[in-house]
Amino acid sequence: MRQSFDEREVIFSPFKMALSKKNVILVFLSLANFIHTEAWRRHHEFFVKEATYTRLCATKNILTINEQFPGPTLYAHEGDTIYVKVHNNGRYNITVHWHGVNQPRNPWSDGPEYITQCPIQPGDTFNYKIIFSTEIGTLWWHAHSDWTRATVHGAIVVLPKHGASYPFPKPHEEVPIIFGEWWKEDVMEVLQEFVASGGGPRDSDAYTINGQPGDFYPCSSQDTFKLNVEYGKTYLLRMVNAAMNEILFFAIANHSLTVVGADGSYTKPLTKEYVVIAPGQTLDCLLEANQREMGSYYMAARAYSTAVGIPFDNSTTTAVLQYDGDSLSPPTSPLLPSLPFYNDTTAAFEFIGSLKSPGPLLFPLNKYDTQIISTVSVNTLPCPNNSSAGPNGTRLAASMNNISFVFPFIDILEAYYYQINGVFGTLFPRVPPFYFNFTGTDLPSILLTPERATEVRVIQYDSIIEVVFQGTNLVAGLDHPMHLHGYSFYVLGWGFGNFDKKKDPLNYNLVDPPFRNTVIVPINGWAAIRFKANNPGVWFLHCHLERHLTWGMETVFIVKDGKEVQERILPPPRHMPRC
Numbered sequence: 380m381r382q383s384f385d386e387r388e389v390i391f392s393p394f395k396m397a398l399s400k401k402n403v404i405l406v407f408l409s410l411a412n413f414i415h416t417e418a419w420r421r422h423h424e425f426f427v428k429e430a431t432y433t434r435l436c437a438t439k440n441i442l443t444i445n446e447q448f449p450g451p452t453l454y455a456h457e458g459d460t461i462y463v464k465v466h467n468n469g470r471y472n473i474t475v476h477w478h479g480v481n482q483p484r485n486p487w488s489d490g491p492e493y494i495t496q497c498p499i500q501p502g503d504t505f506n507y508k509i510i511f512s513t514e515i516g517t518l519w520w521h522a523h524s525d526w527t528r529a530t531v532h533g534a535i536v537v538l539p540k541h542g543a544s545y546p547f548p549k550p551h552e553e554v555p556i557i558f559g560e561w562w563k564e565d566v567m568e569v570l571q572e573f574v575a576s577g578g579g580p581r582d583s584d585a586y587t588i589n590g591q592p593g594d595f596y597p598c599s600s601q602d603t604f605k606l607n608v609e610y611g612k613t614y615l616l617r618m619v620n621a622a623m624n625e626i627l628f629f630a631i632a633n634h635s636l637t638v639v640g641a642d643g644s645y646t647k648p649l650t651k652e653y654v655v656i657a658p659g660q661t662l663d664c665l666l667e668a669n670q671r672e673m674g675s676y677y678m679a680a681r682a683y684s685t686a687v688g689i690p691f692d693n694s695t696t697t698a699v700l701q702y703d704g705d706s707l708s709p710p711t712s713p714l715l716p717s718l719p720f721y722n723d724t725t726a727a728f729e730f731i732g733s734l735k736s737p738g739p740l741l742f743p744l745n746k747y748d749t750q751i752i753s754t755v756s757v758n759t760l761p762c763p764n765n766s767s768a769g770p771n772g773t774r775l776a777a778s779m780n781n782i783s784f785v786f787p788f789i790d791i792l793e794a795y796y797y798q799i800n801g802v803f804g805t806l807f808p809r810v811p812p813f814y815f816n817f818t819g820t821d822l823p824s825i826l827l828t829p830e831r832a833t834e835v836r837v838i839q840y841d842s843i844i845e846v847v848f849q850g851t852n853l854v855a856g857l858d859h860p861m862h863l864h865g866y867s868f869y870v871l872g873w874g875f876g877n878f879d880k881k882k883d884p885l886n887y888n889l890v891d892p893p894f895r896n897t898v899i900v901p902i903n904g905w906a907a908i909r910f911k912a913n914n915p916g917v918w919f920l921h922c923h924l925e926r927h928l929t930w931g932m933e934t935v936f937i938v939k940d941g942k943e944v945q946e947r948i949l950p951p952p953r954h955m956p957r958c
């Protein structure tokens with residue numbers, strides 16, 4: 380658990396400075412001792428700061444937390460509450476989201492800008508209270524403003540309660556494996572250029588594993604991430620996909636992976652030669668170092684990308700699995716794993732569809748109270764005086780139920796809590812506004828233009844909600860990783876083509892569906908999820924491909940308070956950032 384020591388370093392650094400003043404040594408020694416035993420686990424300091432990094436033969440400033448990329452790993456035990464004080468010492472507005480932490484009754488600290496808070500402005504500070512409940516395993520945190528999450532992200536490790544153990548043999552070591560995406564250009568410039576162009580964003584220049592592109596990129600091989608393993612031992616890889624715009628395939632040469640957790644919940648153990656992980660998702664995988672031919676083996680990741688004719692970064696990032704005790708054998712180049720082809724949807728869903736929850740189910744799945752069916756589409760919008768470089772004088776957009784979401788100027792949570800009118804509407808439709816052959820070809824261009832609005836859906840406390848996401852073939856069909864804040868949900872089913880309200884539910888998995896917070900809606904297909912709305916608050920629902928989020932593929936669920944005091948949103952913290 381190397382990373383936890385890094386974290387301790389960060390927490391201690393202000394005290395180190397204080398310790399140098401002789402007259403306060405004793406006071407601070409006892410304080411440091413106290414922090415070491417108890418409080419250092421609960422209170423963390425995040426300094427948002429630019430730092431200089433060199434990758435792909437080029438140096439640039441990136442936004443970081445505590446100058447680390449990826450950022451520090453946070454550790455907690457199941458059911459803990461921790462605090463992270465975010466100091467914005469950067470040049471841009473920022474917020475931080477604790478992805479997959481359900482934050483019961485506490486939307487105030489959830490993080491998405493203009494949804495649950497105003498951004499933290501340069502020079503300002505916000506103390507996030509992070510309430511863990513049933514989550515266990517790997518989650519992550521990331522900035523939730525503009526595209527700052529490209530470099531502002533890190534893992535969250537939720538360990539079993541004190542004294543409790545894993546439902547699998549204790550691994551010899553636990554290692555975060557964080558996938559990222561790197562541009563040689565400044566990411567804020569990539570975003571500005573993307574928005575101004577009306578088309579797609581420029582492709583990234585590399586994917587990264589724990590911040591390193593790996594051996595197949597220029598100027599990278601000396602820094603490739605290496606995992607040293609001992610023959611016969613088992614390792615827990617805590618994988619996070621923090622890439623901006625691509626779902627990834629990942630595999631290790633000659634080694635299979637046994638998935639034991641996903642998105643902060645255990646899964647039934649599933650052994651596979653490769654895994655699929657979407658932006659927003661996490662996977663806990665056991666890796667057995669079982670190769671008698673000791674030596675080194677590549678771990679590799681590359682895109683799973685399905686949109687026909689849409690360019691993407693098709694490079695491959697690698698890290699090295701290095702057996703200890705192999706220093707005597709001559710250096711050979713590591714073996715490369717074989718990964719499915721870029722658009723191999725069958726391979727992708729072979730993996731995704733095999734994940735199962737170990738049970739018991741947290742709520743009965745025999746019925747739902749409300750069904751919401753929503754299209755998820757890429758669209759086009761007209762441009763003022765045909766100014767754009769987008770297709771046919773339009774610019775690209777995206778929508779849910781034909782509404783391309785517009786961010787308000789103050790956050791929706793504040794407007795809801797203090798009943799401020801005119802910030803959002805409550806007319807997000809329960810079904811698509813018009814039915815057409817969603818996944819057909821040659822769809823009439825009249826279907827392309829969405830409405831632009833800030834509409835939410837209000838949900839009754841404690842009701843069981845089924846959401847069916849229906850992908851469409853407008854502009855280009857592709858897979859969408861849809862993420863809901865405030866909840867994990869059961870993924871009951873998915874399929875290709877148009878959702879059939881009568882037939883498809885007959886094939887739902889109501890026995891052991893996986894419990895996740897990000898579901899991949901297959902290209903020109905659908906996915907159905909269910910959650911129990913027992914967490915009152917304002918919860919963002921969006922595609923976790925960053926370009927689609929920028930284009931408007933999102934909405935908000937407002938879950939009403941229940942009757943009892945302990946069923947209501949907590950009172951707001953004393954200091955919330957102002958817009």
Ligand code: C2O
Nearest residue numbers: 476478659862919
């Ligand atoms: Cu990773 Cu809105 O979240």
Ligand code: CU
Nearest residue numbers: 859922924927
């Ligand atoms: Cu999407």
